[in-house]
Amino acid sequence: MKWLLDILKGKWLGHPLHPIIVHLPMAMWPGALIFDLLSKWQIGGNAMVRLSFYAISFGLAASLLAVPTGVVDWTGIKKEKPAWKIGLYHLSLNVFVTALFAINLGLRLQDFRDASIVATAPLTLSIVGTAILIVSAYLGGRMTYHYGISVARMSKDEWREIAEACGANLPPE
Numbered sequence: 001m002k003w004l005l006d007i008l009k010g011k012w013l014g015h016p017l018h019p020i021i022v023h024l025p026m027a028m029w030p031g032a033l034i035f036d037l038l039s040k041w042q043i044g045g046n047a048m049v050r051l052s053f054y055a056i057s058f059g060l061a062a063s064l065l066a067v068p069t070g071v072v073d074w075t076g077i078k079k080e081k082p083a084w085k086i087g088l089y090h091l092s093l094n095v096f097v098t099a100l101f102a103i104n105l106g107l108r109l110q111d112f113r114d115a116s117i118v119a120t121a122p123l124t125l126s127i128v129g130t131a132i133l134i135v136s137a138y139l140g141g142r143m144t145y146h147y148g149i150s151v152a153r154m155s156k157d158e159w160r161e162i163a164e165a166c167g168a169n170l171p172p173e
Contacts, residue, residue: 028059083147093136
């Protein structure tokens with residue numbers, strides 16, 4: 001089981017895996033919204049409806065990898081740290097957004113091959129899902145840039161050794 005955790009953490013890559021994978025749904029789902037809007041404005045016809053359908057599908061497939069990699073990263077945060085709670089909100093919003101886009105895809109199944117304009121319900125789900133996704137992405141960025149989650153994978157002692165080796169002026173321990 002440790003080998004699976006190592007794969008999900010990205011140890012084989014030397015870099016956390018979650019930030020790499022999340023860019024796919026983060027690009028595909030807002031892209032689907034853009035295609036939906038173009039179809040509503042009667043630009044591109046069925047090609048826009050199909051592109052939106054496939055963008056949502058690809059985003060859902062990528063989210064099947066993004067969620068477990070994120071959960072593995074999140075479980076490494078101590079519960080008493082503020083980033084743990086932010087991570088819980090981030091996870092909850094992403095699961096909700098994934099469900100919205102799964103419903104969205106289901107609503108499109110019947111007519112995506114023939115429709116020239118996306119229906120109102122899928123368009124609404126694309127708008128709401130993208131808005132929530134942006135909020136969730138902000139929380140993920142806050143965890144990384146404000147709290148340093150998945151940034152420094154070395155202990156303070158390892159950092160201290162590196163700094164001392166480079167001649168840094170360090171305070172006493």
